[in-house]
Amino acid sequence: MVNKGRLKMALAAEKGVDFQKLHQKKVAKQAQKKKVQKPAANGGAEDEDNLDEDEDEGGAPVSDDDDNSEDEEEESDIEMAGAMHDESSSDSEVEMEKKIERKPKSSLKATKAAAPKPAQDDEDEDEDEEEDEEDIPMSDLEDLDDDEKEDLIPHTRLTINNTTALLASLNRIAIPTDKSVPFATHQVIISDEPTAEGIEDIQDDLKRELAFYKQSLEAAKKARTLLKSEGVPFSRPNDYFAEMVKDDGHMERVKAKLVEEASAKKASSEARKLRDLKKFGKQVQVAKLQERQKAKRDTLDQIKSLKRSTRHRPPDFAVDYANPLTERQESSGDVGTNEADLFDVGVEKELKKHGGQKAFGRGGREGGVNAKRQKRNEKFGYGGKKKNAKSGDATSSGDMSGFSARRMKTGAKGKPAKTSRLGKSRRQAGGNKY
Amino acid sequence: MAAVYKSLSKSSSSQKAEAPANGVRKNKQRVLILSSRGVTFRHRHLLNDLAAMLPHGRKDAKFDSKSKLYQLNELAELYNCNNVMFFEARKGQDLYIWLSKVPNGPTVKMHLQNLHTMDELNFTGNCLKGSRPVLSFDSAFEQQPHLRVIKELFLHTFGVPQGARKSKPFVDHVMGFTFADGKIWVRNYQINEVEAGKGAADEEAAAAAAASKGRGGKETDISLIEIGPRFVLTPIIIQEGSFGGPILYENKEFVSPNQVRADLRRKSASRHNARAEQQVERLARHGDLGLRTSGGKKAAADALDARELFA
Numbered sequence: 001m002v003n004k005g006r007l008k009m010a011l012a013a014e015k016g017v018d019f020q021k022l023h024q025k026k027v028a029k030q031a032q033k034k035k036v037q038k039p040a041a042n043g044g045a046e047d048e049d050n051l052d053e054d055e056d057e058g059g060a061p062v063s064d065d066d067d068n069s070e071d072e073e074e075e076s077d078i079e080m081a082g083a084m085h086d087e088s089s090s091d092s093e094v095e096m097e098k099k100i101e102r103k104p105k106s107s108l109k110a111t112k113a114a115a116p117k118p119a120q121d122d123e124d125e126d127e128d129e130e131e132d133e134e135d136i137p138m139s140d141l142e143d144l145d146d147d148e149k150e151d152l153i154p155h156t157r158l159t160i161n162n163t164t165a166l167l168a169s170l171n172r173i174a175i176p177t178d179k180s181v182p183f184a185t186h187q188v189i190i191s192d193e194p195t196a197e198g199i200e201d202i203q204d205d206l207k208r209e210l211a212f213y214k215q216s217l218e219a220a221k222k223a224r225t226l227l228k229s230e231g232v233p234f235s236r237p238n239d240y241f242a243e244m245v246k247d248d249g250h251m252e253r254v255k256a257k258l259v260e261e262a263s264a265k266k267a268s269s270e271a272r273k274l275r276d277l278k279k280f281g282k283q284v285q286v287a288k289l290q291e292r293q294k295a296k297r298d299t300l301d302q303i304k305s306l307k308r309s310t311r312h313r314p315p316d317f318a319v320d321y322a323n324p325l326t327e328r329q330e331s332s333g334d335v336g337t338n339e340a341d342l343f344d345v346g347v348e349k350e351l352k353k354h355g356g357q358k359a360f361g362r363g364g365r366e367g368g369v370n371a372k373r374q375k376r377n378e379k380f381g382y383g384g385k386k387k388n389a390k391s392g393d394a395t396s397s398g399d400m401s402g403f404s405a406r407r408m409k410t411g412a413k414g415k416p417a418k419t420s421r422l423g424k425s426r427r428q429a430g431g432n433k434y
Numbered sequence: 435m436a437a438v439y440k441s442l443s444k445s446s447s448s449q450k451a452e453a454p455a456n457g458v459r460k461n462k463q464r465v466l467i468l469s470s471r472g473v474t475f476r477h478r479h480l481l482n483d484l485a486a487m488l489p490h491g492r493k494d495a496k497f498d499s500k501s502k503l504y505q506l507n508e509l510a511e512l513y514n515c516n517n518v519m520f521f522e523a524r525k526g527q528d529l530y531i532w533l534s535k536v537p538n539g540p541t542v543k544m545h546l547q548n549l550h551t552m553d554e555l556n557f558t559g560n561c562l563k564g565s566r567p568v569l570s571f572d573s574a575f576e577q578q579p580h581l582r583v584i585k586e587l588f589l590h591t592f593g594v595p596q597g598a599r600k601s602k603p604f605v606d607h608v609m610g611f612t613f614a615d616g617k618i619w620v621r622n623y624q625i626n627e628v629e630a631g632k633g634a635a636d637e638e639a640a641a642a643a644a645a646s647k648g649r650g651g652k653e654t655d656i657s658l659i660e661i662g663p664r665f666v667l668t669p670i671i672i673q674e675g676s677f678g679g680p681i682l683y684e685n686k687e688f689v690s691p692n693q694v695r696a697d698l699r700r701k702s703a704s705r706h707n708a709r710a711e712q713q714v715e716r717l718a719r720h721g722d723l724g725l726r727t728s729g730g731k732k733a734a735a736d737a738l739d740a741r742e743l744f745a
Contacts, residue, residue, distance in 0.1 A: 006511065159686050160681050160683060161683050162680075165674060166579040166582075166672065166682050167579050169539055169583060169682065170582050174586055175589060186589065187566060188571060189568060189570050189571070190573055191570065191571065191572055194572055194574040196612070196614035196615070199614055208619075212610050213621075213623070213660075215572060215610055216610035216621065216658055217608075217658050218570075220623075221656055223605065232605075235606070235654070243562070244561065245487060246661070251560060253556075254557070
């Protein structure tokens, strides 16, 4: 049964095609005749006038459409008849086939129903005809003489753009997508502006893809509002599970890829950071070391100068720092030195305190400074170089504190009464010149 | 009894056939998806990706012939399909796609380039298998007749008809077709709905929400995530019939990939050719000067040559 139906259908289809061609020719001839006759037999009705104008302007398309419509109707009638015979087989494909054949008819109706569409078509064709004028098809030049033909430079590829036939076949298959049918039947959204305008350079991947994305996003938004207004379910509920285009394995792979990419990115950025740190860290370290050394030198210098200054200080100074104001008032002449002294004394005090604490810590005994240890340290040497410790240096030789002009002038006579010089050990133990 | 049933069913079915012509006609499409022999694995994967998205598609075995494509019509009718998407591979590298309406055309042949299958792309988007896509067309598709025909064919092939057998009831992806640079760029995105964030866009969304409140939908923001595959199509010809008939449109700008490859080869060969020519010229010059031991012109014997004088 099925085979029989198929065969019949095939036959009918073949017939249909043949018939169509024949019929097209016939109708074309008729249309031409009509064209010739019409100016003569002008009824004066406005509609007809309009039709004529259309034909004059748009050329073939309108008449072609008409041809097709008649053509299709007849054809589909035949198919219908064939289908009716086959109905007994009650095959689903028959129904299908019939639908296909019926399509053009109703689609034509739809396009006819939509008033603005034909006008638009005409406009399009006009444009196309203008474009076609740039290239002249060889078929149009057949009237020329042979001599003239020799001068022609034929293009290897002709522009074939048979707009009327294109539109005819479009009308034959078109599914209505205008506002007369619900959006859900076709779900087609046409953007408002050509997307190509938004793309400056087609090779620029990022901008190009962005333009595509924008077009689709706009479409999705429009579609959602349209579908929602028609009451068609749009978004998938969270508890709706069904097979997806990409299976779980694929998505797993995608995820793994993403993770890998992210981790690679992180690792590389960390490595870069480390590299940078290494580069700068060296400099920072050097700077820090230098700073530390400088600080150390400064404090050492300070201590040195402090020691020296305390060494040359008059004996009553120890009293003075308890009451510094009186000192300053008395000897306002050398305020600078006094101020330095004042400051240094404070530092010395601090240093002493620290030293004491240090000793205390080390000795582990209570009772302040371990005097014996200190002595022994000094005697036997503890820490640092002792050689040349007593030899003079630039500061000591430049130190004129012990010099007095009066004494120099008086000479040996004017020598102050000889103080009894202590023994060496006691002198050293005293630490001071005195 | 059977006869009664038959007559009843006949009358009812004939009514059914009549009814849609008056009212809303049902959009029924079925697509036969198949490839020629000699497709590469990427072409095959693309075919599978597309077939996964088309619940109204019928995938068939590879078609054996490249010259007798009209046989596809019979094949499609056998499978009860009114559309054909045929992948024709040439030389194991070029892919041409034919889209056709089966009984009586039109057919469009396109060259497929820049192919990236879903598998390669690693996009995070995903959608239901067989959900109906929103087809987003560039407005350029409305401007020229041949593009309108192509658009219609895309609509029939890639648009899943309402109520198709395995289709899912929700809309969760968009197929974008853009005409740029004389080519058609095809993209596929998932529609991702996220709760509308508090921001500048929120006011618009709030307004829209107020409008849609009656339907009780809670307003969400839409973003797209690409699913794949990606490819670019260059239309080559449009035929009036299905795999046959007169050519209605031919793309003048299309350059065959064979041509491109030949040009490239010629370019790379030109350097060698120039050198070979140079060598021949040099030999000829030497021959003319009599500098070659064999062949070429011998220099005329000079009367004052030592060999002549003291011979």
